[in-house]
Amino acid sequence: xxxxxxxxxxxxxxxxxxxxxxxxxxxxxxxxxxxxxxxxxxxxxxxxxxxxxxxxxxxxxxxxxxxxxxxxxxxxxxxxxxxxxxxxxxxxxxxxxxxxxxxxxxxxxxxxxxxxxxxxxxxxxxxxxxxxxxxxxxxxxxxxxxxxxxxxxxxxxxxxxxxxxxxxxxxxxxxxxxxxxxxxxxxxxxxxxxxxxxxxxxxxxxxxxxxxxxxxxxxxxxxxxxxxxxxxxxxxxxxxxxxxxxxxxxxxxxxxxxxxxxxxxxxxxxxxxxxxxx
Amino acid sequence: xxxxxxxxxxxxxxxxxxxxxxxxxxxxxxxxxxxxxxxxxxxxxxxxxxxxxxxxxxxxxxxxxxxxxxxxxxxxxxxxxxxxxxxxxxxxxxxxxxxxxxxxxxxxxxxxxxxxxxxxxxxxxxxxxxxxxxxxxxxxxxxxxxxxxxxxxxxxxxxxxxxxxxxxxxxxxxxxxxxxxxxxxxxxxxxxxxxxxxxxxxxxxxxxxxxxxxxxxx
Amino acid sequence: xxxxxxxxxxxxxxxxxxxxxxxxxxxxxxxxxxxxxxxxxxxxxxxxxxxxxxxxxxxxxxxxxxxxxxxxxxxxxxxxxxxxxxxxxxxxxxxxxxxxxxxxxxxxxxxxxxxxxxxxxxxxxxxxxxxxxxxxxxxxxxxxxxxxxxxxxxxxxxxxxxxxxxxxxxxxxxxxxxxxxxxxxxxxxxxxxxxxxxxxxxxxxxxxxxxxxxxxxxxxxxxx
Numbered sequence: 001x002x003x004x005x006x007x008x009x010x011x012x013x014x015x016x017x018x019x020x021x022x023x024x025x026x027x028x029x030x031x032x033x034x035x036x037x038x039x040x041x042x043x044x045x046x047x048x049x050x051x052x053x054x055x056x057x058x059x060x061x062x063x064x065x066x067x068x069x070x071x072x073x074x075x076x077x078x079x080x081x082x083x084x085x086x087x088x089x090x091x092x093x094x095x096x097x098x099x100x101x102x103x104x105x106x107x108x109x110x111x112x113x114x115x116x117x118x119x120x121x122x123x124x125x126x127x128x129x130x131x132x133x134x135x136x137x138x139x140x141x142x143x144x145x146x147x148x149x150x151x152x153x154x155x156x157x158x159x160x161x162x163x164x165x166x167x168x169x170x171x172x173x174x175x176x177x178x179x180x181x182x183x184x185x186x187x188x189x190x191x192x193x194x195x196x197x198x199x200x201x202x203x204x205x206x207x208x209x210x211x212x213x214x215x216x217x218x219x220x221x222x223x224x225x226x227x228x229x230x231x232x233x234x235x236x237x238x239x240x241x242x243x244x245x246x247x248x249x250x251x252x253x254x255x256x257x258x259x260x261x262x263x264x265x266x267x268x269x270x271x272x273x274x275x276x277x278x
Numbered sequence: 279x280x281x282x283x284x285x286x287x288x289x290x291x292x293x294x295x296x297x298x299x300x301x302x303x304x305x306x307x308x309x310x311x312x313x314x315x316x317x318x319x320x321x322x323x324x325x326x327x328x329x330x331x332x333x334x335x336x337x338x339x340x341x342x343x344x345x346x347x348x349x350x351x352x353x354x355x356x357x358x359x360x361x362x363x364x365x366x367x368x369x370x371x372x373x374x375x376x377x378x379x380x381x382x383x384x385x386x387x388x389x390x391x392x393x394x395x396x397x398x399x400x401x402x403x404x405x406x407x408x409x410x411x412x413x414x415x416x417x418x419x420x421x422x423x424x425x426x427x428x429x430x431x432x433x434x435x436x437x438x439x440x441x442x443x444x445x446x447x448x449x450x451x452x453x454x455x456x457x458x459x460x461x462x463x464x465x466x467x468x469x470x471x472x473x474x475x476x477x478x479x480x481x482x483x484x485x486x487x488x489x490x491x492x493x494x495x496x
Numbered sequence: 497x498x499x500x501x502x503x504x505x506x507x508x509x510x511x512x513x514x515x516x517x518x519x520x521x522x523x524x525x526x527x528x529x530x531x532x533x534x535x536x537x538x539x540x541x542x543x544x545x546x547x548x549x550x551x552x553x554x555x556x557x558x559x560x561x562x563x564x565x566x567x568x569x570x571x572x573x574x575x576x577x578x579x580x581x582x583x584x585x586x587x588x589x590x591x592x593x594x595x596x597x598x599x600x601x602x603x604x605x606x607x608x609x610x611x612x613x614x615x616x617x618x619x620x621x622x623x624x625x626x627x628x629x630x631x632x633x634x635x636x637x638x639x640x641x642x643x644x645x646x647x648x649x650x651x652x653x654x655x656x657x658x659x660x661x662x663x664x665x666x667x668x669x670x671x672x673x674x675x676x677x678x679x680x681x682x683x684x685x686x687x688x689x690x691x692x693x694x695x696x697x698x699x700x701x702x703x704x705x706x707x708x709x710x711x712x713x714x715x716x717x718x719x720x
Contacts, residue, residue, distance in 0.1 A: 092405070123411060474559050
């Protein structure tokens with residue numbers, strides 16, 4: 001199946017998954033997956049739980065190691081490095097260098113509870129990017145302003161609501177200026193009334209355009225709004241992909257149709273997505 | 279006033295100073311051993327894990343007093359060196375309680391949620407940055423209760439140095455007895471009170487540390 | 497530096513001392529088990545006149561060295577109260593009282609782990625206070641604490657060398673006597689260390705096995 005996206009034919013992919021297989025013990029979660037992601041592309045990943053979408057993101061963020069296959073990021077191999085004309089498993093130094101181009105926002109925020117909001121956002125700028133404290137604080141303050149949390153800079157995560165925490169997490173990842181940002185079900189752990197503020201922030205980032213984004217989400221409306229391309233995964237492979245219109249209005253494969261009908265009629269928190277039949 | 283036997287205090291306090299100094303030195307050294315061994319036992323490198331595990335199992339599995347005697351009497355014979363009673367005492371106490379402390383370190387680090395490590399990886403922190411900036415500060419808070427208990431045990435353990443004739447407060451008490459056998463009861467009461475006071479002070483220290491470590495967090 | 501013939505000479509003497517140490521540990525443990533429960537119950541009492549003094553006394557005993565407490569038993573008891581104990585029984589008493597304070601905490605955590613619903617069911621079925629404790633609460637609170645108790649027994653065994661200070665001829669004392677006779681301490685003390693290690697390490701593993709077995713049984717029985 002031709003994985004190359006008809007929309008961005010002339011650009012070179014910024015991420016290439018080639019024959020990626022990932023097994024956890026007996027269970028094979030991804031089987032010989034091929035996937036190209038293009039610069040500044042907004043890619044939505046939908047599919048049932050266990051279909052492998054989170055694993056696709058985690059392999060890129062180096063939180064999991066592929067069982068076999070390669071991932072290329074911005075022209076370089078991620079999990080492998082060249083040595084004496086061959087490809088060998090990457091050293092920690094190599095991983096560290098390539099990983100700097102990728103950022104991730106987690107479902108459960110994972111903010112550092114022992115640091116203030118300001119420190120949460122500026123810490124990596126100081127210790128990983130090597131910026132001096134003042135410059136790091138300046139950039140962090142700017143980013144926190146962007147996500148609407150300037151008045152909370154001195155607070156601790158425990159003092160914030162879920163939506164606020166997630167916005168901090170977005171600021172923390174974004175301030176590192178990654179070329180690719182991963183959003184792993186970032187609203188699934190939020191109370192319904194807090195989801196909107198987070199989606200607004202993400203839409204803002206998407207429209208400012210510079211970062212490629214992979215959005216793993218159950219919010220179909222949101223995916224339709226923001227994504228350039230939607231991927232549907234099931235059973236460890238990409239079953240169908242296309243523009244939001246193609247995927248949501250004209251689903252081709254029976255599995256996608258079944259998924260959408262189950263999903264769009266009633267979402268996990270009881271809301272019904274627009275466009276579903278009453 | 280005579281019933282209180284306050285005249286016993288000055289000589290006892292002289293030995294108490296030694297007890298406190300010995301306790302303080304040993305706590306610091308034990309903390310260092312606990313951190314090193316605890317981290318080593320969690321390392322992926324076998325050449326770090328196994329020696330650390332051996333150290334911990336040997337010192338936890340044998341008696342403190344035996345360790346003290348071995349370090350003071352047997353070790354100098356083996357290595358043909360001289361060891362002062364103080365050095366032997368600090369070594370024995372810190373190695374022993376460092377071994378128990380390593381378990382506290384290990385379990386606390388394991389208890390830090392995995393998501394914290396993942397967030398630190400996502401921000402491209404190096405493994406040592408992850409440990410130093412994210413994991414240890416959070417694990418430290420969980421280590422305090424366990425460390426608090428261990429330092430009281432260490433304080434009690436210092437009384438054993440009397441048996442290698444180090445002039446701690448127990449030693450002074452036994453000396454006082456030889457001068458006046460009839461005040462035995464009063465001597466021991468004061469001795470126990472002094473130890474209890476030190477234990478309370480140590481507990482207070484840990485409570486303060488716990489409060490500081492919880493600053494800002496729920 | 498290491499003379500194997502010397503090892504041959506003193507090893508039998510050391511092995512002979514093991515029953516003394518083990519006996520003191522077991523007797524002390526039995527005493528601690530017996531004393532620990534009343535202390536735990538007294539500390540839980542709603543009567544402040546009972547719980548406060550007992551708690552204070554327990555904390556005092558727990559926070560002060562066993563060595564000093566042994567000296568009190570051996571020097572103060574005869575002088576001030578006319579009670580004269582043999583070193584062995586003074587040691588047993590000292591161990592038992594000292595560790596009963598620890599075991600009372602173990603009893604307490606076991607009791608608090610019994611779900612509130614058990615107490616309520618006992619009230620609903622009109623069990624008296626005594627029967628509630630003896631038939632419902634204690635039988636549930638004690639088994640999960642057995643591994644921890646087991647660890648304390650091992651700890652008390654490792655504490656027996658302290659009894660050498662009041663002239664109980666256990667392992668360390670035997671080694672000291674043997675060592676000072678020929679001025680060779682290396683073999684004597686190393687052997688004692690090894691004996692402790694060889695006895696306590698497998699025991700600790702046994703206790704860990706017991707713990708895992710108990711956890712599995714809890715899992716199968718399921719929530720009540």
